[in-house]
Amino acid sequence: DGGITQSPKYLFRKEGQNVTLSCEQNLNHDAMYWYRQDPGQGLRLIYYSQIVNDFQKGDIAEGYSVSREKKESFPLTVTSAQKNPTAFYLCASSMISGIREKLFFGSGTQLSVL
Amino acid sequence: GDSVTQMEGPVTLSEEAFLTINCTYTATGYPSLFWYVQYPGEGLQLLLKATKADDKGSNKGFEATYRKETTSFHLEKGSVQVSDSAVYFCALSDRPGRGGSYIPTFGRGTSLIVHP
Numbered sequence: 001d002g003g004i005t006q007s008p009k010y011l012f013r014k015e016g017q018n019v020t021l022s023c024e025q026n027l028n029h030d031a032m033y034w035y036r037q038d039p040g041q042g043l044r045l046i047y048y049s050q051i052v053n054d055f056q057k058g059d060i061a062e063g064y065s066v067s068r069e070k071k072e073s074f075p076l077t078v079t080s081a082q083k084n085p086t087a088f089y090l091c092a093s094s095m096i097s098g099i100r101e102k103l104f105f106g107s108g109t110q111l112s113v114l
Numbered sequence: 115g116d117s118v119t120q121m122e123g124p125v126t127l128s129e130e131a132f133l134t135i136n137c138t139y140t141a142t143g144y145p146s147l148f149w150y151v152q153y154p155g156e157g158l159q160l161l162l163k164a165t166k167a168d169d170k171g172s173n174k175g176f177e178a179t180y181r182k183e184t185t186s187f188h189l190e191k192g193s194v195q196v197s198d199s200a201v202y203f204c205a206l207s208d209r210p211g212r213g214g215s216y217i218p219t220f221g222r223g224t225s226l227i228v229h230p
Contacts, residue, residue: 004157033217042203042222043158058217090157101207102148103218105157 002027006091006106012114013078013085021076021109023091030096032074033103036060037088046089049074050096078111086112116141118204118221126227127194135189135224137178137204145208147171147180147187148218152201161189161202199228 004025013019025032031050035043045058049068063082068074074093078085088110092103121136139145146165150158162171167182176191187204204221 006157035220040222043220045217048217092157101216102160102163103150103158105150105159107157108155 004091004093004104004106006089006109008109009107011109011111013111014114016080018077018079019111021078021089021091021111023074023076023106024072025074025091025093025104026072027093027104028071029093029104030071031094032068033092033094034058034064034066034074034076035090035092037090037108043090046076116145116206116208116219118206118219120202120204120221120224123201123223123225124227125224126229128229129196130193131228133189133191133194133198133226135202135204135226137187137189137221139185139187139204139206141185141206141208143208145206146216147178148205148207149176149178149187149189150203150205150220152203152223154200158203194226194228196228196230199226201225 007022033048034046037043044060046064047066049055055066055068065077088108090108091106094101094103117140119138148163149161151161152158162173164171164180170179178187178189201223203223205218207216207218
């Protein structure tokens with residue numbers, strides 16, 4: 001089945017530690033996105049990528065980094081510079097066309113601080 | 115910039131009640147409009163969409179009509195079920211990203227709780 005796989009489902013970070021969240025898709029989509037979800041705040045865009053080896057900052061990129069070495073993969077690193085990382089992180093993908101396409105979402109990663 | 119405003123939740127209803135979740139938007143262009151649903155512990159799924167004024171999106175008994183004159187896209191269902199309990203997000207897609215795609219903007223989400 002085609003879809004987006006996020007792992008792990010739960011992740012714990014220690015003080016000063018970098019952690020990486022995985023996102024893989026087999027939908028052959030060009031565009032991939034990372035969103036952060038906090039209770040009552042909806043979804044906020046962290047980074048997005050529309051082509052391999054290229055990515056753009058979203059609205060809340062500080063303290064995060066990404067890479068896009070393969071079309072299928074868009075990992076997100078939460079660095080120690082992100083002082084409030086506890087949140088639910090969602091990865092999404094879409095086709096690129098002249099039509100404003102819907103997003104397909106993974107099932108999310110809950111990150112908590114120890 | 116683009117923005118989406120949804121009614122605050124939670125919305126609490128009894129089974130078979132009528133549902134309305136309000137959504138209004140601000141956009142500079144001609145956005146497509148979407149409703150997504152999120153069940154506990156999961157990602158979002160597209161519920162319905164509309165791409166131009168006066169279009170009606172519908173799915174699983176839910177409906178929403180793209181109203182350009184009132185910049186609204188309210189979600190409705192005639193008779194809700196316990197299984198409809200979830201968080202509903204209104205979104206628009208009008209913000210061009212570098213590379214040709216459009217970056218969606220989401221509302222804050224509205225939690226729906228349906229009691230038997």
